[in-house]
Amino acid sequence: MTELYDLVIHGGTVATASEVFKADIGIRGGRIVALATDLPRQGEEIDATGKLVLPGGVDAHCHFDQPTSDGSRMADDFSTGPLSAAFGGTTTVIPFACQMKGQSLREAVRDYHERANGKSVIDYAFHLIVTDPTEQVLGQELPALIRDGYTSFKIYTTYDDLKLNDRQILEVLALARREGALTMVHAENSDVIAWLTDALERAGNTGPRYHATARPAIAEREATHRAISFAEVVDAPVLVVHVSGGEAQQQIAAARQRGLRVFAETCPQYLFLTAADLDLDGFEGAKHICSPPPRDTASQESVWRGLQDGTFQVFSSDHAPFRYDDPQGKKVAGEKASFAHVPNGIPGVETRLPLLFSEGVLKGRISLRRFVELTSTNPARLYGLMPRKGTIAVGADADITIWDPGRQVTITNAMLHHNVDYTPYEGHQVTGWPEIVLSRGEVVIRGGECVGEAGRGAFLECGTPDTLQ
Ligand code: DUC
Ligand code: ZN
Ligand code: ZN
Numbered sequence: 091m092t093e094l095y096d097l098v099i100h101g102g103t104v105a106t107a108s109e110v111f112k113a114d115i116g117i118r119g120g121r122i123v124a125l126a127t128d129l130p131r132q133g134e135e136i137d138a139t140g141k142l143v144l145p146g147g148v149d150a151h152c153h154f155d156q157p158t159s160d161g162s163r164m165a166d167d168f169s170t171g172p173l174s175a176a177f178g179g180t181t182t183v184i185p186f187a188c189q190m191k192g193q194s195l196r197e198a199v200r201d202y203h204e205r206a207n208g209k210s211v212i213d214y215a216f217h218l219i220v221t222d223p224t225e226q227v228l229g230q231e232l233p234a235l236i237r238d239g240y241t242s243f244k245i246y247t248t249y250d251d252l253k254l255n256d257r258q259i260l261e262v263l264a265l266a267r268r269e270g271a272l273t274m275v276h277a278e279n280s281d282v283i284a285w286l287t288d289a290l291e292r293a294g295n296t297g298p299r300y301h302a303t304a305r306p307a308i309a310e311r312e313a314t315h316r317a318i319s320f321a322e323v324v325d326a327p328v329l330v331v332h333v334s335g336g337e338a339q340q341q342i343a344a345a346r347q348r349g350l351r352v353f354a355e356t357c358p359q360y361l362f363l364t365a366a367d368l369d370l371d372g373f374e375g376a377k378h379i380c381s382p383p384p385r386d387t388a389s390q391e392s393v394w395r396g397l398q399d400g401t402f403q404v405f406s407s408d409h410a411p412f413r414y415d416d417p418q419g420k421k422v423a424g425e426k427a428s429f430a431h432v433p434n435g436i437p438g439v440e441t442r443l444p445l446l447f448s449e450g451v452l453k454g455r456i457s458l459r460r461f462v463e464l465t466s467t468n469p470a471r472l473y474g475l476m477p478r479k480g481t482i483a484v485g486a487d488a489d490i491t492i493w494d495p496g497r498q499v500t501i502t503n504a505m506l507h508h509n510v511d512y513t514p515y516e517g518h519q520v521t522g523w524p525e526i527v528l529s530r531g532e533v534v535i536r537g538g539e540c541v542g543e544a545g546r547g548a549f550l551e552c553g554t555p556d557t558l559q
Contacts, residue, residue, distance in 0.1 A: 093132045094118065097531055100129070102138025102492065106145065106481050107463035115143065117488040120530035125484055136526060136533075138492050144462055145482050146181025146212075146489035146527060147443050150469035151331060151355060151406030153435065154185045155205045159251035162422040162433045165411040165509045168209035169544055171439060174508040175409075176212050176535050176542070178440035179524035181489035182470070182479050182550070183212065186244060188219035191251060195220065195231040199240065203549070210547030211540065212529045213489070215475065217274065218243035221252050223262055233269050239551025241474045242272040244331065247313040248280040248381075259320050267326035272472065272555035274329045274355075277313035277338065278305060278382055287430050296428035298375030302365035302383040304429065310382050311337035318345045318352055327351035327557040329472065332408050333396075334360045334382040335389025343401045351557050353472060355404040358438050358445050359384050360393045363514060376421035377414050377512050381434040394455055397464060404472065405464040407442040410435020411510045437510040441501055441518075447493070448520035474553035488531035497523040507540075 095116040104113045104125070116124030116132075154171035156164055166174065168185075175183050187202035189195045195218060202216060218235065220227065220243045232243075245262055246252040254262065259275075266273045286304045290296070295303070314330055318341055321328035333339055333356050345352040363384035368375040378384065396402045412433045416422045423431040443465055450456040456464070470480025478487050498521050499505075503513045527535035534542030 095123065095129070095133045097134040097136065098129050098132060099136045099138050099143060099490065099492070102141050102143035104143045104482055105458045105462050106483070107459055107467035110458055115482065115488070115490070117531040120488055120532070122482060122484055122486050122488050125482065136492065141525065142458070142493040142495050143482065144179070144491045144493050145466045145480055146491045146529065147179050148182045148184070148466045148469040148475065148480055149175055149180045149407050149409070149439055149442060150184045150404055150473055151357070152183050152185050152409040152439050153411070156186060156188055158433060160431070162412065162418065165413045166409070168206040170507065170509040171409065171411070172210040172212045172214060172547060173540060174440040174506060176527050176529070176540065177507045179443045179491040179493065179527060180439065181212050181491065181527060181529050182214065182475065183439070184215045184217055184469070184473060186219050187216040189221050191222045193222065195227050195235060199235060206549070208545040211534055211542045211544055212547045213550050214547055215473065215550040215552050216240055219252070220245055220262055221254070223254065223258050228261055228265055232265060236269045236271045241270070241552040241555055242274060244274040244276060246276045247317070248276065248278040248283055253280050256316070256320070259317070260324060263321055263324040263326040263328065267324055270554045272327055272329055272557060274331050275317040276332070277310055277317050277330055279309040279312045282309040282312070291428055291430065298373060298379055298429050298432065299365070299369040301379045301429040301432070302368050305381055305383050307335060307337040307385060310334060311341060314338040314341045318342070318350065321352065322350055327353065327555070329353040329355060331355045332357050332382060333402070335385045336392035339392055339396050339401055346401065353404070353557070354396070354402050355406050356393050356396065356402045357406055357408040358442055359408070359436060359514065361390055361449065362445060362518070364390065367514070373420050373425045376432050378436060378514055379421065379429065379432045379434055380408070380410065380436045397450070397456055397460070402464065403468045405442070405446055406469065407438040408435070409437055409439035411437040411508055413510055414512045436514050437508050438514070440506050440508060441513065441515050444499065444520045444523055445515065445518070447522040452521055471556045474555045475550060476556060488528055490528045491524045492526040493522060494525045495522045497521065497525070499523050
């Protein structure tokens with residue numbers, strides 16, 4: 091008799107964005123084919139008694155093997171980045187394919203496929219980063235790429251090598267509207283940052299902690315307001331990435347109250363770090379330099395409220411990995427460097443889910459359903475990966491994380507699998523950790539080991555973003 095299932099997960103508590111229920115899961119050909127109590131014991135079996143059975147995480151903001159204009163290299167490539175993600179319970183990553191100014195966007199995409207090809211243990215899609223919206227890019231390349239499954243792109247309002255001017259932002263938003271894509275915005279006012287940076291450096295204030303002074307919440311608020319205003323002019327949806335706290339959050343909440351299709355993402359660093367972490371002894375504060383910078387405890391509370399009240403739809407890592415003791419120098423730029431030359435970004439792809447589960451779900455700040463929604467379902471929906479990814483349902487890919495809700499872990503860098511020599515969360519105690527991770531029905535992580543083959547992860551074409559409120 092042919093078996094109905096290749097694998098059955100028995101006895102667990104399944105959580106989706108809409109319900110939490112006891113069920114067995116039957117898997118065949120990499121997909122979920124049955125969801126019911128007491129499925130027959132067939133094929134391979136996993137006993138999930140006492141465990142949570144969650145849709146694998148979708149980390150919609152991570153940077154792997156992304157060259158920077160100053161030549162600093164990211165520590166994780168498309169092997170170690172996705173591997174670390176998988177160990178942390180994530181089964182889909184959406185890193186960026188970044189166009190360099192003067193480069194064709196098609197060429198950039200080809201380049202990133204070469205970087206990624208044959209390396210990732212889990213499935214991946216790409217957001218684009220549009221830095222040079224020429225006539226060729228807007229008229230031909232971008233519309234064709236959207237049709238080919240690259241349906242979201244990030245634009246910047248800061249960094250000389252990345253930023254767009256206001257006119258260009260409007261052009262990109264208008265194209266996104268026409269072609270059914272989603273624009274993600276890094277919102278910080280470039281001139282405010284440059285002006286403050288110059289003043290700080292002239293005064294000799296160049297240590298890591300001044301990174302936070304040079305990038306104040308007002309600069310983020312202004313650019314957030316501008317991005318939302320432009321999206322309103324064009325009548326296009328927009329998603330503001332890595333929102334750090336109350337100032338920008340108020341702009342987003344007010345826009346959403348007016349019924350605008352404005353979406354927002356926040357990240358662990360805005361819940362678990364503050365600007366004080368940039369002020370550690372010596373140069374150690376450089377370990378926490380990311381942009382926007384972490385703020386203060388009031389901002390952390392504000393971000394928690396935004397996760398609770400729906401201002402934020404997406405919780406991503408913004409994993410942007412640089413080594414602290416890099417061969418090029420401490421945090422790449424060297425200890426003598428001004429904060430302005432330290433690459434912006436911190437690791438977090440493996441700790442994203444445990445931190446939010448422990449501090450959010452177990453401390454009663456968010457429900458388990460909301461946790462799943464923020465970390466898996468909403469990113470899949472907004473970036474056009476539903477119904478394949480982001481949920482546990484018949485027909486979906488069997489991307490599943492079996493979660494031990496009681497496991498106590500003290501986070502140390504030694505236990506993580508990224509290629510970075512530190513974690514910003516060293517010594518942080520959490521309860522809850524992924525135990526078994528399946529990608530398309532195949533166990534990839536079990537018993538603290540990777541048992542999935544490098545390169546088995548597939549490239550995913552994204553469909554039209556679901557930006558209905
Ligand atoms: N923006 C990101 O999205 N990641 C790292 C640094 C930055 O400025
Ligand atoms: Zn950014
Ligand atoms: Zn980022």
